[in-house]
Amino acid sequence: MPTTLHAALDGIEQVFDAGTMGAAEALEELKERVRPVALAQQQRLPVLPGLADLLPGAGLRRGSTVSISAVPQMGGATTLALALLAEASRAGSWVAAVGLPSLGLVAADELGVALERLVLVAAPERDGWGSVVAALIDGFDLVVLHAGRGGVRPTDARRLVARGRERGSVLVQLGAGWAGEADLALQVTAARWEGLGEGHGHLRARRVTVTSGGRGEAARPRQVDLWLPSSEGTVAPVYEPLAARPAAEPVRPLRAVS
Amino acid sequence: MAAVRTLVVRCSDWPIVAAGHDRSEAVAVVHANRVLATSPAARAAGVARRQRRREAQSHCPALVVLDHDPARDARAFEPIVAALDAITPRVEITVPGQVAFPTRGPSRFFGGDDALVERILGLVPVPCRVGVADGPFAAALAARTGEPCRVVAPGATPAFLAELPLAALEQPDLVDVLTRLGIRTLGALAALPAPDVLARFGIAGQRAWRLAGGLDEHPPATAPPPPDLTVSAELDPPADTVAPAAFVARGLAEELHRRLWARGSACTRVVIGAETDHGERLERVWRAEGALTAAAMADRLRWQLDGWIGGPARHRPTAGISRLWLAPDEVVPAGGRQLGFWGTDVATGDRAARAVARVRGLLGDGAVAIPEWRGSRDPATAIALVDVEAVDLTADRAGAHRDRVAGPWPGRLPTPSPARVHVPPVPAEVVDEQGRRVQVSGRGALSAAPHRLSVDGGTWREVAAWAGPWLLDERWWDAARHRRRARLQLLAADGQGRVVTIEAGAWAVEATYD
Incomplete structure (x- = not known):
C-alpha cells in the first residue's frame, strides 16, 4: 500500500502547488486519487494473532470460502470458527450465523466476537438456503453456516460461492452438508483438555492442533498448536518449555535444635 | 453576544393532529416499533414515548396506531405556516409542527411580545403552545412548558434555563456523563468555566454550554454566506404534481451540498423557494439542529412541495411550478466525519440491517435474532436472543455489551464457557x-x-x-x-x-x- 500513499501525497502537493485549480475540482480529483485501489478480493479480514500462522497472508481473504471441521469425536470446530471470526468482528465486520441455534454466545464473547454485530438466523428449508444466504452475503462480511442433515443443494452452493466472491464476503462452513471444496480448509486434528481430574478441578484450557490446507495460495499445509480456548476463554499460542527444569533440591524436614 | 429574541409556536401532538385524529382519541404514532408521539387520551391510559408497540397496546387496547409519515406531517403543516405568514415573512420550520421566528420586528409592530402571542394564539387553528425567549433553544423550551404560552422577559433567559434538567439538551451521551459528574441542571452546566468544558467535552460540550447559558448555539458567524451558493433549476414543462418537481429537487439538494462541501461548510438553515408560471413566488425557511445533509435537504424540499402542491385549494399555487431554488441561509463550518482512508465502509450497519430485513421477509418473524446480555447461572440464558424486529441495528445497543450485566451470578460455569x-x-x-x-x-x-x-x-x-x-x-x-x-x-x-x-x-x- 505505501506506493499508493506516496502517489496520493504527491498528488496533494501538486494540487496545492499549482494553485490554479478550483477548490472543488481539486478536492474531487484528490478523492479520485486516494480512492482505495486494492480490489475487494485482495483485501483481507484480520484474525486473532494466534491464528495468523494458519492463514496465507495472515488474514481471511475476502470472497473466499472456509470449511472448518474436526476429526470425528474430537470436538473443537465451533470454538475454532468463533475464534476465526472474532478479530474481524471486533474490527467492524458484521457476522451472520445461519443454522447454529446452539451457539454458545458467552463463549463467543470470551473469544472476542463483538455481539453487537452478530446476527443469528434460523436454518431455512433445504430449498431456502440459496436465497437466504445470498441475501446475507449482500449485507454481511462474514457468514457462518451449518447446513445440518438436509444439506445445501450443490447448485445453490455454487451460486453462493460465486456471489460471495463478487461481494467480498467470507463464507465459513461448519460441519458437513456443503458440496464442493473450500478455498481454505481448517481441521482440528488433536485436542486435549487440561484442568479436570477425578472429581476435582474444572475444564481450564484445551490444547489443540489445527492444520490448514486448501486451494491456490492455501495449498501449502500448515499446522499450529494452540490453547483453544485458553484459561481466559481466548486463543493463546502454546509455548514449549525451553528445557526440562532441574530436579528440585530435597526438602529438609524441620527438626528440633534445642 | 446574547441570542436573538425568538418566538416558537409548537402545535401539540402534531403527528396525531396532522393525521386527522382528534386529540381526545387514544392515538399513538409508531416508528420502528417504538411509540413516537401520543395523544393526551393515550397518555392518560399509560402510553408513553419510546414504548414498544405491544406494550402500548397492552396499556390501552383501544389504541389507534398510526405509522410515522413525515411527509404527511409537513403537508398538513403548510396551511398553518401560511397563516403565520400574515405576521412575519421569515417563518422558520424547525420540524413539521414547530416553527420559530425572530420577534424584533413583529413585536414592535403589534405592540410587545404579549400582544404578539395573543395574536398568534388567535391565528393558529389547532391547539398550540407559544414560547418567547432569547434564542431558539430557550424559546422552544418555553413553548414546551407554556400553558398555553410563556414569555420569558428579555435578559431573564439564563435564569429560566438554569432550573431546567439537563435532559432538555437532548444529547443522551453527554447528559449521561454530566449527570454522573453531579451536574444535573442547565444552570450548573452554564456555571462551569467555558474553556474547561471545551477542553473536556469538545465541540459538543461547547455547544451544550452555550445553549445552557442562553447564548446562541453557534458563535455568531462573521461573514454572511456568499450569494453564489444559491442553486436553482427551471422546470420545463412546469410541474403541477409533486413527482417531477421532487426529482429536480433531489439534484438541487445534491448540487448545493456539493458546493457547500467544496468550501468546507455545512448548512443549518435553508430557504426553499418556488416560482410558478403566473409569477407567484413561494418561499419557506427550514432549520435543522446540526448540519443538513443532501438527503435531509431533498426531504425537506419534497415535503415543502407536498405542502404547496398537495395542500388545501386556497393555499395552492394557481399554476405549475416553473422554477425551484435552494439558498443556504445559515452556513457553519462543517464538523464532518472522517471516513476511513482506505475506503472502509462506514455504512456496514445499514447494509446489515437491509439484509436482515430481506431475510425476515423470506423466513418470517422470529427467524432472525440478535444476542442480548441478561445475566444468569445457565449458559443458555446468560445471553437471551431477541427478535430483530424490535431492534434498530444501526444504533449502538447497550444490551450487546457484557458490562450491562450487574451482579456476579455465583454458581455460573467457570471460564472458558462451552461453545x-x-x-x-x-x-x-x-x-x-x-x-x-x-x-x-x-x-x-x-x-x-x-x-x-x-x-x-x-x-x-x-x-x-x-x-x-x-x-x-x-x-x-x-x-x-x-x-x-x-x-x-x-x-x-x-x-x-x-x-x-x-x-x-x-x-x-x-x-x-x-
Missing part, C-alpha cells in the same frame, strides 16, 4: 461402575463416581475425568418456578467435554465444549 449450548438440554444417562444411574443426594453428595455416559440413547462412552456436583437451588421463594439441579463437568474418553445436569432424577447434557 455449544443445547436448548432444550439433550437427555442423557450417567452410570457408575456397576451400571446404576448416578444420583445426587439432597445434601449434594454423589451416589458413586460417574463411569460411563450415553447421550440421547447413543453409544456408551467411558468418563475420563469429572468434577462436581455443583448444586443450583434457584427461585426457592416461588413454589411454581423452584428448580433444584446439580451440575457435573464430564470429560469423555474421546476427549469431548460436556456439562451434564441432573434434575428430578434425570440426566441431560446442557452444553458441549466443542
